[in-house]
Amino acid sequence: MARSPAHALAAGVVSGTMESCDRIQDRLLDFIEGELADGEFRQIEAHLARCARCGREAAALRETVARVRDLPVSAVPDGLLDGLAAAVQKRIASDPAHRPPFWQRLARWIGGLPGLQPVPAVSAAAALGLLLAIGLGQGPRVPHAPSTGDGVVAAESLSIAQNLDLLEQFDLLEELDVLEQLPLLRSPAGDQAVKRG
Known part of the structure; x- marks a missing residue:
């Protein structure tokens, strides 16, 4: 409390x-x-x-x-404030000019270079700095490991490659079924398909 x-x-x-x-x-x-x-x-x-x-x-x-x-109270002399204001203004006027900020000095320096205008030069420098920052911000590219879906596809492809002979024989059998349906391979007598053996 x-x-x-x-x-x-x-x-x-x-x-x-x-x-x-x-x-x-x-x-x-x-x-x-x-x-x-x-x-x-x-x-x-x-x-x-x-x-x-x-x-x-x-x-x-x-x-x-x-x-x-x-203590006796003394009156403020006439013109004291006016004299004080004039002295302050004189002091301000007599002080050397303050140094301009860095960006103003840089603009003046760029403007003094032959063939360079301040605005395009500063714009070009800003664009270059932006590109550099973006490039450095991304960092080095590191390859990534394949995802699990890619691994399954690779395993299936490997299995197919190992059994390619067997799969080609299945394809021949499928084509044989199609060929048996053609009218040329049917016998004229019994409308039966020619058996191959």
Whole structure:
């Protein structure tokens, strides 16, 4: 739970520690000027009655405030602000020109090169930088391993190649079935297909 300044001061007054004296001294000017709430004012007043060190600080601060209030108030001379503004403007005008930013100096340098115009040269440099960044951003290309689908196709192709002779014989048999259906291979007598053997 956070304490209010009045509670913190009350705790310091009871304990009489150096920490409470520091808090009291931080609030002395407000105490002297009468800018504290009644409860906090009474707590500081009670502390000052018990603590000689803080009492001396309060007396010295009261004396200083009284002397400052007794000082004569002098009027501001006519034209003081005008003279101040003129002095500032003169100082600004007498300072050497500030160094232009890097990009302005670069543009001026590129513009000074014979045959180069600043805008196309800067555009070309920007395009080259972009291409370089894209090229470097992709990094080296690494070949990837075939996926499992590619492995299945390769295994099937290997199996077909190993059994190629057998498969060619099956193709011949299929073609034989087609040939048997042709009318030329049928016998004229019984409409039966010629058997080959």
